[in-house]
Amino acid sequence: MSRNKRKMIKKTLTHIGVYFSLFLFLLPFLWMVLASFKTQVQILDTSKLFEITANFSNYMSVFGEYAFLTFIWNSFIVGIGATFFGLLLGLPAAYSIARYKQEGLGLLILVARIVPGISFLIPWFIIFSKLNLIDTYTSLILSHMLVTMPFIIWVMIPFFEGLPLELEESARVDGCSIPMAFIRVMLPISGPGIVTSSILAFIFSWNNFMFSLILAGEKTKTLPIAIFNFLSYSEINWGGLMAASVIITAPVLIIALFAQRYIIAGLTGGSVKG
Template identity: 70%
Template structure:
């Protein structure tokens, strides 16, 4: 029990420090004696939205995250079903390798391609680049779900007059909803926290939250209060989603891990 408390404290302490620092002035953050006892201020949060226009960055992050996850599901669910149905395990391995390859390997080619197509600093370039992370993950997670579903379900639907496509949409998709929820949530989180692709491909119009944090860092100083307030704003939506969907995530991961 003591070990659990120690490990929990080690994980929660940086988050606690971040929240407390977001309500402090610069001098209070630097002071050793004002960790818990200080006069809180909301100026950091006011400056985040009033001076740094964080509402725009939040909208950009939601647009990119939701659309990249949606299109990854549209492409990934049929692909994972086909791989599982026709036992294309070699193709599944190739997709897994694409997920393992460091994202930085794609940055320069993608920047050149999107620049030539005049797609730099657009939602299109960010959505496609974020799909590079979410799409292989969704496919790899969902393959195990479709492998575990009894083939008799599809055969019964075909006997009743369904095509392969309608059987997939009407029968198999609803049954695989735990995996869909789990993979889509995690893919959205990957997109929300993505830094590298946004750093290279985004601009003033499409800047996302992880890139906007740089606004609090300059050559001469770092605005720690504003930086911590911005970090809380970045973390809060993901934390809320994780807490609300925790049951579905655990169910989906467990169901996908059990075979037979």
């Protein structure tokens, strides 16, 4: 067998493997979208698993009976707030760890991220209860920062380590202090990493369920908690559940599709130093 033929076979098998893996990952999402347009009876009928219908009653029920626009708004406020303050604190922390080789601090932040969030839930609930912050955006944003800030820091550390130190030194020669050199020089050229960490941090906050389950109330209920309402002891509203799942997945999917180039550039940007 010639070398070109072996190369062609290898390439064909690789494509088959990629497409098969893609099919397996997209199959649940495809079923979710199709099921969101079906009635309860049609969803439970396995012979009509991939039948296409045009029934919008589930979506009308989601927005009419369950006021999902309010939940979407709450999720956006919490996600944007947790991402913004995560960037505000996480970017200087990541630069400090990268610039001064503070491995201990970096490890401490990593441990805080690895520890199950439920370990913080009871102390937070007690503290926020004493401060009358239960069912407020403040408590949700602060709790979601436990997810967003460590992630931003650990994405940006290798990115800052890949930037030439001479850039900061040149800025200091021109009269900038270290903080000003960071703001005026380092941050503007760190765009791909900042965009990547922001998008992924927002997605993690958007999908967070546990913190919102305990700290949110009727005024600040987010989408993952709202979806939980479709589950009851005696019945599952599959049509409404699938429509709500499409609604919560669509914004994240759209953001990922349009920003995938920046995500790839940001995640690989710190892999090359100098």
